[in-house]
Amino acid sequence: MVLETGRGLNQENSLVQAEDTRWGSYFKIVTSLMNLFLKVLNILTYVEDEGSILSNQNQAFGILRYFKTLDFVFYLHLMYGILHLTNVLSKHLQKKDQDILEATYLVRGTMEVLKSLRDMGFAKLLSNVFSFCQKHNINIVEMMLFQKKIVEMTENYVTLRGRNTKVTNQFHFEVEIFRTVMDMQIIEFGDRFSELSTQLIEYMVALSHCDSFAKFDKTKLLKLSELYTKAFDDAENM
Numbered sequence: 715m716v717l718e719t720g721r722g723l724n725q726e727n728s729l730v731q732a733e734d735t736r737w738g739s740y741f742k743i744v745t746s747l748m749n750l751f752l753k754v755l756n757i758l759t760y761v762e763d764e765g766s767i768l769s770n771q772n773q774a775f776g777i778l779r780y781f782k783t784l785d786f787v788f789y790l791h792l793m794y795g796i797l798h799l800t801n802v803l804s805k806h807l808q809k810k811d812q813d814i815l816e817a818t819y820l821v822r823g824t825m826e827v828l829k830s831l832r833d834m835g836f837a838k839l840l841s842n843v844f845s846f847c848q849k850h851n852i853n854i855v856e857m858m859l860f861q862k863k864i865v866e867m868t869e870n871y872v873t874l875r876g877r878n879t880k881v882t883n884q885f886h887f888e889v890e891i892f893r894t895v896m897d898m899q900i901i902e903f904g905d906r907f908s909e910l911s912t913q914l915i916e917y918m919v920a921l922s923h924c925d926s927f928a929k930f931d932k933t934k935l936l937k938l939s940e941l942y943t944k945a946f947d948d949a950e951n952m
Contacts (some may be wrong), residue, residue, distance in 0.1 A: 718826050719900050743799040748794060751850055780853050783874060784843065788887055795831065796899055799824055818915050828903060851928035905906060914941060934942045 721730040747754065758781070758947070761774035780786050803824045807817055809906045846852075871886040917938035920931040 740793075741801040744790065744794045744797055747847075748846075751781075751846075755850070759824050762823070772786065780874070784847070784887075785874060787846055787852065788840075788843050788891065791846065792892065792895060793841055795835070795839065796828075796895075799827055799831075800903075818912050821912055825900070825903060828900050832893060832900065839892065840887065847855060914938070917941070 716920070722743050755778065757759075758774045758778040762771050763776060765771040765774060803820055806820050869886040870880055871881055871883045873879060879886070917934045920934040936951060
């Protein structure tokens with residue numbers, strides 16, 4: 715049984731290979747893996763049982779075991795949610811006819827959505843994860859007995875190697891994974907699109923001659939001059 719990779723429209727029904735470091739590339743990989751999850755499990759099972767090389771069988775066994783854990787499914791859905799947002803922004807920013815002011819609004823909007831997801835998105839994400847596990851007949855982590863209700867989230871988290879920890883499942887998935895990853899993404903996003911650079915673009919738009927200086931705004935020009943204190947003194951600002 716072979717699952718071929720493809721290009722173009724074929725990628726909707728095949729696994730996608732990473733070709734670059736763009737958000738869109740990773741988003742396609744995660745999306746195709748979610749859509750073809752059962753097929754991937756079937757292939758791994760086949761390799762584990764029928765593989766001609768023992769090392770391949772062992773590798774397939776390890777990957778298959780990890781894919782059937784709540785940790786992996788949780789990470790998969792978390793990255794899907796993040797990459798979906800950044801991919802939408804990336805596509806808009808790559809448009810040749812994109813208005814620069816509209817682009818800054820998109821950047822701000824994406825940041826606000828990321829922050830909102832960080833503060834209020836855990837419950838919905840966890841619900842999607844459980845639904846995915848049930849759909850694909852994944853025993854929501856054999857070692858963690860989540861089959862009854864989410865009440866089990868109050869139990870102590872057990873590592874993939876079967877070791878008990880002193881933190882609850884709720885704390886592990888919400889704090890140690892979800893919030894930590896979201897905070898990292900928000901910081902990285904802020905570094906790439908800093909508030910200062912976004913403001914600078916907004917203020918510079920006031921100098922655009924398009925549509926007979928339709929976006930001319932004296933207030934923004936004054937704020938622009940305040941960012942360049944060495945170029946404009948108080949008298950010039952007045």
